[in-house]
Amino acid sequence: MPYQKLTDTELLDLLRNDDEQAFRALYERYWYKMYVVAHRKLRRKEVAEELAQELFVMLWQKRDSLKILNLPAFLGITLKNLMVDYIRRNILEEHYLDQLRLFFPVETFTTTETVQLNDLTEAIQNTLAQLPEKTREVFILRRFEQLSIREIAQRLELSEKAIEYHLSRSTSFLRQNLRDFVAVWVVFFLCP
Template sequence: MDLRGLTDEILLRLLKADDDKAFKEIYSRYWKPVFEAAYRRLASTEIAKELVQTIFLRIWEKRHTIQINHLQSYLQTAIKNRVINYIESTLVHKKYLQHVIDTTAGDCQGTESTVHFHELSQALEKAINRLPEKTRHVFRLSRFDHLTIREIATNLNISEKAVEYHITQSLKTLRLYLKDYLDIAL
């Protein structure tokens, strides 16, 4: 059956009924304009693709409960919000790393600062990657995507207590793993 002639409303109804062909039609119909909206704001093909994929993945995962009245508007708003969240998380990450550089700048000059910054960035990524998958995912949603505990619980279909537990565990593990780096920085 050719779904190209169907309206967005019909496609959304079919999507709620687990019709993967309806999802594929929505994806092929709207992927490019949503990608272009992200690309215009970020000027990065890879990041724009990643954000668009996240939106469509969320639509598929939440197809039974998501309430979409006007698909095109929903997608444009969703990508705008994802871009804003991405920029905010990037700025927070950069500010944190800049703070580390600034606090060590009195003792270090130029290249040495850059080396410390690079080592700390690598150590932070290694520490995050050592976390259990679920804990790592919760941590990234919390600290990089700036989602609230309630939003994370809703997105992952887990309790708020479970989210708090994962965040607490990740912070303990990161503190322990990064202890030597933080002692050097201070």
């Protein structure tokens, strides 16, 4: 069957019946278009690729339950939501990195200290990025926004025990992955 000649509706019907070839045809038809939209908005190749990929993973995973009347509109709206979530997460992370920079006023540092601070900031950012999304969000809300465990639980609609678990997990992970920067932390916290 020449899948490329089928309409979106026909391909979606086949997709609902777990037809991988139909999925592949939809993927080939729309992935690059979705990538271009994401890249144009976010101007980051890797992120655009990741979001376009995530969009199609979601399409495959929810193929049984999706009621799609207009596939291009559905893909566009879903991609827009993925981009908004990505931007929201990164605005939070950038906000917290700015807060970290305020905590360590750079103008009082020597060149070496500035380089160490930049290395530390980059290491923190990279390590936070490795955490699962919910764990990272809990850590950021607790450590940078200084919300209480109860406030975080209410905001994220999780139990306080779940928040404590995420905090314990993130703290342990950060401690393990940032142990090379202990000396830098000591300099910044203990030296005037």
